[in-house]
Amino acid sequence: MNIKDIILFTVHAVTSNRVRTLLMLVAMSIGVGSVIILTSLGEGARHYVIDEFSALGTNLIIVLPGRTETAGNQAGMLFGKTPRDLTVYDAGAIHRSPYVKQIAPISVGSASISYKQRSREGPVIGSSASLLTIRHWEMSQGKFLPPMDYDRTSPVCVIGAETKHELFGNENPLGKWLRIGDRRFRVIGLIASEGRSVGVDVEKLVIIPVASAMAIFNNPSLFRIMVESKNRDMVPSAIKDVERIIRERHQGKDDVTLITQDAVLGTFDKIFTALTFTVAGIGAISLFVAGILIMNVMLVTVSQRTAEIGLLKAIGASKQQITILFMGEAALLSLIGALAGIAFGILVTQTAEIFLPKMTLVAPWWALVAAMVTAITTGILFGILPAQRAARLDPVTALSRR
Amino acid sequence: MIRLEKVERIFQVGDQQVTALNKVDLSIEAGEYISIMGPSGSGKSTLLNMLGLLDQPTGGRYLLDGKDVTSLTDDEQAYTRQQKIGFVFQFFHLIPRLTAEANIELPMILAGIPEQERKERTQNVLKAIGLENRADHRPDQLSGGQLQRIAIARATIMQPKVLLADEPTGNLDQHSGKEIIQLLEELNSKGLTLIIVTHDINIGKRAHRHIQLVDGKISADESGAL
Numbered sequence: 001m002n003i004k005d006i007i008l009f010t011v012h013a014v015t016s017n018r019v020r021t022l023l024m025l026v027a028m029s030i031g032v033g034s035v036i037i038l039t040s041l042g043e044g045a046r047h048y049v050i051d052e053f054s055a056l057g058t059n060l061i062i063v064l065p066g067r068t069e070t071a072g073n074q075a076g077m078l079f080g081k082t083p084r085d086l087t088v089y090d091a092g093a094i095h096r097s098p099y100v101k102q103i104a105p106i107s108v109g110s111a112s113i114s115y116k117q118r119s120r121e122g123p124v125i126g127s128s129a130s131l132l133t134i135r136h137w138e139m140s141q142g143k144f145l146p147p148m149d150y151d152r153t154s155p156v157c158v159i160g161a162e163t164k165h166e167l168f169g170n171e172n173p174l175g176k177w178l179r180i181g182d183r184r185f186r187v188i189g190l191i192a193s194e195g196r197s198v199g200v201d202v203e204k205l206v207i208i209p210v211a212s213a214m215a216i217f218n219n220p221s222l223f224r225i226m227v228e229s230k231n232r233d234m235v236p237s238a239i240k241d242v243e244r245i246i247r248e249r250h251q252g253k254d255d256v257t258l259i260t261q262d263a264v265l266g267t268f269d270k271i272f273t274a275l276t277f278t279v280a281g282i283g284a285i286s287l288f289v290a291g292i293l294i295m296n297v298m299l300v301t302v303s304q305r306t307a308e309i310g311l312l313k314a315i316g317a318s319k320q321q322i323t324i325l326f327m328g329e330a331a332l333l334s335l336i337g338a339l340a341g342i343a344f345g346i347l348v349t350q351t352a353e354i355f356l357p358k359m360t361l362v363a364p365w366w367a368l369v370a371a372m373v374t375a376i377t378t379g380i381l382f383g384i385l386p387a388q389r390a391a392r393l394d395p396v397t398a399l400s401r402r
Numbered sequence: 403m404i405r406l407e408k409v410e411r412i413f414q415v416g417d418q419q420v421t422a423l424n425k426v427d428l429s430i431e432a433g434e435y436i437s438i439m440g441p442s443g444s445g446k447s448t449l450l451n452m453l454g455l456l457d458q459p460t461g462g463r464y465l466l467d468g469k470d471v472t473s474l475t476d477d478e479q480a481y482t483r484q485q486k487i488g489f490v491f492q493f494f495h496l497i498p499r500l501t502a503e504a505n506i507e508l509p510m511i512l513a514g515i516p517e518q519e520r521k522e523r524t525q526n527v528l529k530a531i532g533l534e535n536r537a538d539h540r541p542d543q544l545s546g547g548q549l550q551r552i553a554i555a556r557a558t559i560m561q562p563k564v565l566l567a568d569e570p571t572g573n574l575d576q577h578s579g580k581e582i583i584q585l586l587e588e589l590n591s592k593g594l595t596l597i598i599v600t601h602d603i604n605i606g607k608r609a610h611r612h613i614q615l616v617d618g619k620i621s622a623d624e625s626g627a628l
Contacts, residue, residue, distance in 0.1 A: 005511045016499035311495040314456060315509040315556070316484020318477045395456045399495065 001321055010328040014336075017301075021333060024290075024297055028337020028379070029344050031290040032371045035283030036345025037352075039367035042276030044359040049272060053265050055136060059101075059232045060261040061239055063094075063225040063246070067257050084250050085221035088150035088210055093249055094227060097241035099234040104131040104226045105150055105210045109217035111181040113206055115167040122163060124180060124206045126213020134226050137202065142174045142189030145209055153212040157185035161193040162203035180206065181216040235260055280367055284374055290337070291378030298330050298386035302393075309390050310398025319391040326387035327380055334379025338372050403467060403563065403595065404430040404453065410461035411448050411618075422448040424618040425462065430597070432563065435590045437609035438599045445618040446599045447568060453597065454487050454566045455479045467563075484513055488557030490586075492569035494549045496541045496556075502548075503528065503537040506556045513560060527555045531585065547578030554585060564595045571605060583608065 014021050065086035091105035107126035112119055125131075129147040132139070144158055157178060164173050173187040185208055193203050214220065229238035239258055246256050302309070312322055349361040411423040422445045430436065438446050451457035452464065455471060464472045471482060496505045503524055510520045528534045531551040541549055550570060557565055567586060571579030583605055590596040600606050614622035 001512055001514055009511070012499055012504075307493075307495060308497055311497070312508075312512070313480065314454070314483060314489045314495075315512065316480050316560075317512045318480045320477070321512060396451050399456070399491065 001324075006324060006328050007332075009325055010332050013325075013329050014332055020297055020301065021336075024294055024333045025337045025340055027290040027293045028287075028334050028375055029341035031283070031287035032338045032341025032375050033344040033348065034286050035280055035367055035371040035374075036342060036363040037348050038279035038283045039276050040345070040349040040361040040363040042272065042279050043364050043367075044356075044361040046269065046272030046276065048359055049268050050265060053261065053268065058261050058265070059229045059235055060134070061227040061229065061235065061242065062259045062261075062264075063227060063242060064257040064259065065221055065224075065255070067255050084253065084255050086225065086246075086256060087220065088214070088222065090246060090249055091222065091225045092150055093245050094225065094242055096245060097238060099229050099238035099241055101228045101230045102130040102134060103228070104128050104134050106131070106223050106226060107210050107213040107217065107219065108223040109213065109219070111216055112179075113163065113167065114179045115176065118167050120163070120166055122204055122206060124208060124213060124216070126208055126210040126217075128210055130228075131207070131226070134228050138192040140190050140192040142187070144189050144191075145207065148209065151211050152209070153215060154209045155183065155185050155212070156188045156209065158189040158191060158205075158207040159187055160191050160201075160203040160205040162201075163206055164190055178206075180208065183212065183216060185212070235262070276364070276367075280370065283371075287371070287374050287378055290375070291334075291382040294330055294334060294379050295382035295385060298326065298383055299389065301329070302326065302386045302390045305390075306393060306398045309393050310395045310400075313393070313395040314399065322391040323387045326390045327383040330379045330383025330386070331376060334375050337379075338375035341371065341375070342368060403432045404428070405465040406452075406462065407465070408462035409452060409459045409464060411445070411452065411457065412460045421618050423452065423459070426618070426620060428613070428620065428623075430595065432595055433590070433593050434595055434597075435587070435610040436597045436613060437606040437611070438597065438613045438615060439601070439603070439606045440615035440621075442601075444615040446615050448618075449615065450566050450568055450597065450599050453564070454489055455483050484509060484560060486563050488560070488562040488565040490550070490553055490557050490565065490567040490570045492572040494541070494546075494553045494573075496549055496552060498541050501538050501540055502533065502544065502552045505541070505552055506559055509556060509560050523559060527559055531555050545578070546574045547581055550574060550578070550582050551585060554582070554589075558589060558594070562594070564597065565589065567596070567598045569600055570598065571600070571602065579605070 063086065065084070088105050091103055094100060094103050104127050109124055109126075110121060111124045112121050113124070114120070127145070128150060129145050131137075132144040139158075140161075142158075145156065146154070148154060157180065159173065159178075167173070167178070168176065173190060176187050178185050178187060191202055191205065191207075208216075210222070214222075227238065227242060229235050239260070242258060243254065243256075247254055309322060312325075345363060349363065353359065353361050406426050406428040408425045408427060409423055410421070410425055413420045413422055426449065438449060440446050448457060452459055459472055463470055466482065466486065471479065474482065497508070500508070506524050506527060507520050510523065524537075525534070528537055531554065533548060533551060536544060536548060541552075544552070565586070570582055570586065574582060586596055586598070587608070598605065598609065606612060611625045612622070613620055
C-alpha cells in the first residue's frame with residue numbers, strides 16, 4: 001500500500017461523510033482560529049506599546065530619587081533611610097557630561113487651576129524648555145516654556161487642549177492669566193493634542209517652570225530627571241557619567257535609580273510576549289477540545305464501519321494497514337481543519353484591523369506553525385485510540401454485523 | 403491442500419462453554435467443489451471462518467499447503483488470507499462509497515500491486531463477469547446479483563487457491579442466485595477450490611462433495627451426486 005493509495009482511500013472516506021467532516025472542520029478551525037486571533041491581538045498590543053515607547057526616543061535615561069538596596073545591619077532597616085533630595089542643582093550638574101544632549105527636570109503635583117469663576121483640579125508638571133523636544137510634543141498655538149535657569153521661577157504656563165477647553169471654552173487662552181494654587185501664571189502656549197505620550201494625557205496637562213512648581217508643591221525634591229544622550233551608543237557612557245555626577249554631589253552615595261528607555265521597552269516586551277503566550281495557551285485548550293471531538297467522531301466512525309474493517313481484514317489488510325488508514329483519516333481531517341482555521345483567523349484579524357486602525361494584527365509566524373503542528377498532532381494522537389480499536393476488531397464479529 | 407486435525411472451537415458464552423466445532427478432521431484437495439450443510443448452529447460458519455483463517459481453533463491443527471497456519475501471527479495470517487483465500491459473503495460486504503472498480507481493486511491495493519497492473523486486471527475481470535459498463539457505479543446503484551458478481555471478482559482478483567462462500571445466494575432471488583452459482587462453478591472448473599456453506603439443498607447437491615455438520619461434528623461426508 002503506497003502513500004498515494006492511502007491518501008486516496010482516506011480522501012474518499014473523508015469526503016463520503018460530509019456532515020462528519022464539516023463538524024470536525026468547524027471544531028478544528030475554531031481551535032486554530034482562536035490561537036491565531038488571540039496571538040494576533042497579543043502581538044498587536046505589544047507592537048502598539050513598543051511603538052509608543054519608541055516614539056519617545058530610545059536614548060532616554062530617567063533618573064529617579066532613591067534606590068532600593070539593603071545596607072547595614074538588621075536594626076537599621078527598621079528605621080529605613082530617607083533618600084537625599086534630587087534637586088534642580090543635580091539636574092544642572094548633569095549637563096556637564098559630554099554624552100548628554102539635553103535634560104528636563106520634572107516635578108509633578110496636583111493643584112487647583114482656575115480662570116475667573118472656573119476652577120478644576122488637575123495634574124501640574126514643572127519642567128524646562130527641553131521637555132518639548134524630549135517628549136516629541138508639538139505646539140498648536142504660542143510657545144513652550146522659554147529656556148531659563150532651573151532655579152528661577154517665572155509666571156508662565158503651557159496648557160493642553162482639554163484644560164484649555166474646560167477653562168476658556170472658545171476664548172483664546174494666549175496671554176490670559178490663570179491661577180495655579182496660590183500663584184498666577186500667564187498662558188503662553190497650547191500643546192497640540194495629537195502628540196503621543198505614554199502615561200501622560202497631554203490634553204489634561206498644565207506645564208509651568210520647574211522652580212515655580214516646586215514652590216507651589218513645597219517639595220524640594222524633583223519627581224525625576226529625564227536625560228537624553230547624544231545618541232543610542234552613548235547611553236551606557238551617559239549612565240556612568242550621571243551616576244558619577246550624582247555620587248559626587250551626594251557625598252559618595254548612590255542614591256538614585258536610573259532607568260533607560262531600553263530597559264522599560266524590554267520589560268514591556270517581556271510582559272506582552274508572556275501575555276501573547278498565555279492567550280496562545282488558552283487558544284490551545286480549544287485545540288485540545290477539538291482533538292477530543294476528533295477522537296469521539298473517529299470512535300463513532302469505527303463502530304459505523306465495523307463491517308468494512310472486517311472486510312479489510314478478510315481480504316488481507318494487516319493491523320498496521322488498518323491503523324494507518326484510520327489515523328490517516330484523523331490526520332487529514334485535522335489538516336483541513338487547521339488550514340480552514342488559519343483562513344478563518346486571518347479573515348477575522350483582517351476585519352478587526354479595519355475597526356482598529358492603530359493596531360497591526362498579524363499572527364506571529366510561530367503561532368501559525370504551533371497551531372498547525374498542535375492541530376495535526378492532536379488529530380493524530382486522538383486518532384490513535386480509534387485506529388487501534390479498529391485494528392483490533394475481531395474479523396468474524398465485525399463481518400457478522402451488516 | 404487443506405488438512406484439519408482434531409480442530410476444536412469452544413466459545414465462552416457467559417459462564418457456559420459452547421462447542422461450535424468438536425474435534426473435526428477434514429482434508430480437502432486442490433480443485434474440489436464442496437458444499438457444507440447443516441442446521442443453524444451446527445458450526446458451518448465457524449468451520450468456514452476457521453478455513454479462512456478469520457477464526458482461531460481452540461484446539462487441534464490446521465495445515466494449509468502442508469504448513470501449520472494456526473501458529474502464525476495475526477499479520478502472517480492476514481498475508482495468507484490475502485494471497486491464498488478469497489471470501490464471498492451473504493451480504494456482499496462491498497464498501498458503499500467506492501465504485502465497483504475500486505472495490506475490486508482493494509485487495510490489490512493492500513497487496514501493493516502497481517497501479518498499471520491493477521487497472522488491467524480489474525478491466526479483465528469486469529469483462530469476465532459482464533459488468534464492464536458498470537465499473538463506475540457505486541454499490542447502491544447495482545442489483546443484488548451484480549453486487550455479488552463484483553464481490554466474487556474482488557475475492558478472486560488475487561488468484562487465490564480457495565474460495566470460501568458463506569450463503570452466497572442467501573440474499574438473492576432465484577434467478578440471480580442461479581447465475582452466481584454458475585459463475586462460481588465456472589471458476590471451480592478452472593481449478594479454484596470452492597467451498598460453499600448453504601441452507602439451500604438444491605445448491606448444496608450441485609457440489610461434488612457434501613459435508614453435513616451436526617452439533618459441531620461431521621455427520622456425513624459423501625462424494626458424487628446426491
